[in-house]
Every structure is written in structure tokens, then in C-alpha cells.
Amino acid sequence: MTRPQVQARNTLPHITWEKLPADFPLPDEPVESNIQPLLAAALRESLELAGLILKSMLIASNFGLCATVDDKTIVKSPDWVYVPSVHPLPQGQIRRSYTPHAEGEKPTIVMEFISATEGREYSINPHYPYGKWYFYEQILRIPIYVIFHPQTGTLEVYCLVQGKYEQQSPDEKGQFSLEALNLFLGVWRGKKAEVEGYWLLWWDKLGNLLLWGSKLIEQERQRANEFEQKAAILAEKLRLMGTNPEDI
CATH class of the missing domain: 1.20.5 (Single alpha-helices involved in coiled-coils or other helix-helix interfaces)
Incomplete structure (x- = not known):
């Protein structure tokens, strides 16, 4: 897929990193298919069983990432997000959303699972409320953006290169190297949770599958x-x- 072309703005947006207040009404958008939560859970499960999840990390699905752009609060919820290190919360508090820089490091990976009505994942709208592509690339500047099509098994991996996402090519096994996790990501067709279809799997640097x-x-x-x-x-x-x- 040819990467979207971001339209130039006359002026760069003013971005600040402000943690959302506890009573901020988060967007209440349901997932677009039953497969999306299963894909996200499977990605986390194999990492956890391999002992690769640390307490300092944030790994979540359909979870709000926040920034204040030109004095307007923006919240986008990727289907899967990985943050290597976040500030711990006081005992008894729960994390409702995440503002990079204010609450820890910025995410290094976000994933979107395309539904039958795709479009927002490739949106480069540079104006409020901003497209997801633009938000991840230009505002949060997330190093790796993964877009997966469960219906066809198509996997696209984009890496931030000089401020722009560039599509990566898989290796001879059809896998993509994600240096942030020191792992490879690829597609497998089969059954999990009584659902037959395409799934995302992790492999380590030695080629071992994370089960x-x-x-x-x-x-x-x-x-x-x-x-x-x-x-x-x-x-x-x-x-x-x-x-x-x-x-x-």
C-alpha cells in the first residue's frame, strides 16, 4: 500500500502534554468486530507467557492516547499499544488513558486492525479532530505503526524515518523485525478461541515462536x-x- 501523503499546514500545531483530569469524558466507541479484542489479547498473551512483560510497561488495547493540540484535547484509541516505560500510579488508582511525556515514555508501537469499513487508520487529516495516521506520525511521533487486515491476512508495518512513516518489507519468512521489542511479527492462519482466521504471532531473534x-x-x-x-x-x-x- 502506498503511504498517504500528509498535506502541509501553514503553521505547525502547538502540542502540549497534559494528563487528563479524572472526570474527563473519554470517547465511548465500541470495537468494530469480535476479532479485534481477540487479536489484541493473543498478542499480549504470548508476550506474557514468554516472560517479556515488565511492571513498568503499558500494553493495552482500545486505550486512549492523549495530547493537547492547539488547546484542544485529542484522544485516539489504537487497537493495541506498547509503551516501554510509564510512571507508576499511586496505590489504588487505575489508568484510564495515557498522555506521553506527562506520564512516561511515548509509545513505540501502535497497531490498528482494519474492519470492513476501513479508512480512519489511513487518515492524514491535519486539522481537528485529526486523522489517526497524522496523529501517530506528526503529533505523537510513534516509531512503529502496524496496520493489519484480519479478513485478508495483510500486514503492513511502517517505521518513522525522518519524521515520515515508511513502509517496511518483510524478510524471506514473511516476518517483520520490530527492534523495539527485539522480536519479529508475522501472520499465521489457523484457529484460536474457536475462531478460524488470520492471527498475528511473535518470533524471537532465534526464530522461536512465542506460543x-x-x-x-x-x-x-x-x-x-x-x-x-x-x-x-x-x-x-x-x-x-x-x-x-x-x-x-
Whole structure:
């Protein structure tokens, strides 16, 4: 896909980083399909099971990212966001939204999962209320923007290069290197949570797949079955040699 061309503004917007007040009414937009929360949860699950999530990180889905642009509060909610380090909250408080710089580092990765009515994910509207592409690229300046099409399995990865998003090319395995996580991101077609379709998966630098919980259980079950089969074969060989396996 050819990257959108941002229209030039006469003047650059004035951006400040102000934490939202507790009573600020956040946009209440429902997810656009049942697959979007499942995709986001699967991405987090495999990271967590691999021990790659730290307490200092913020990993969330459909979560508001905030900035004040020309004295107007802007909130955009990516389908998945990764922030490497955030300021801890006082005990008992919950995080309703996130303002970069005011509450910690800026996000390094945002992802959008395209629905049947796509459009906003590529929006480069440089005026209020601003398009998502423009907001991530020009205002938040997020290094990596991922756009995934669950219906077709198409995965697009854009990296911020000299202030503009440039589309990246996958390697020979069809995977994209995400240096911010020291991982590779790719597409797999199969079933999870009783849903058949395209899913996003992580691989480490050695090419090892980061498994979901169900895959880990399946893997352990296969190993147990293989061990039992080998044990049965060995026991049969001992019997043929005149040795009772139970006496060993």
C-alpha cells in the first residue's frame, strides 16, 4: 500500500502534554468486530507467557492516547499499544488513558486492525479532530505503526524515518523485525478461541515462536505422548530380551 501523503499546514500545531483530569469524558466507541479484542489479547498473551512483560510497561488495547493540540484535547484509541516505560500510579488508582511525556515514555508501537469499513487508520487529516495516521506520525511521533487486515491476512508495518512513516518489507519468512521489542511479527492462519482466521504471532531473534497458552499445553501434551510411546517401545524390547521392565 502506498503511504498517504500528509498535506502541509501553514503553521505547525502547538502540542502540549497534559494528563487528563479524572472526570474527563473519554470517547465511548465500541470495537468494530469480535476479532479485534481477540487479536489484541493473543498478542499480549504470548508476550506474557514468554516472560517479556515488565511492571513498568503499558500494553493495552482500545486505550486512549492523549495530547493537547492547539488547546484542544485529542484522544485516539489504537487497537493495541506498547509503551516501554510509564510512571507508576499511586496505590489504588487505575489508568484510564495515557498522555506521553506527562506520564512516561511515548509509545513505540501502535497497531490498528482494519474492519470492513476501513479508512480512519489511513487518515492524514491535519486539522481537528485529526486523522489517526497524522496523529501517530506528526503529533505523537510513534516509531512503529502496524496496520493489519484480519479478513485478508495483510500486514503492513511502517517505521518513522525522518519524521515520515515508511513502509517496511518483510524478510524471506514473511516476518517483520520490530527492534523495539527485539522480536519479529508475522501472520499465521489457523484457529484460536474457536475462531478460524488470520492471527498475528511473535518470533524471537532465534526464530522461536512465542506460543499462546493453548499451544503450550498442546506442545506439552505431545511431548508427554512421545515420552510414553518411547517408554512403551523400550519396555517391549526389554521383554523380548527376557527382562521384566518393572524389575529395573
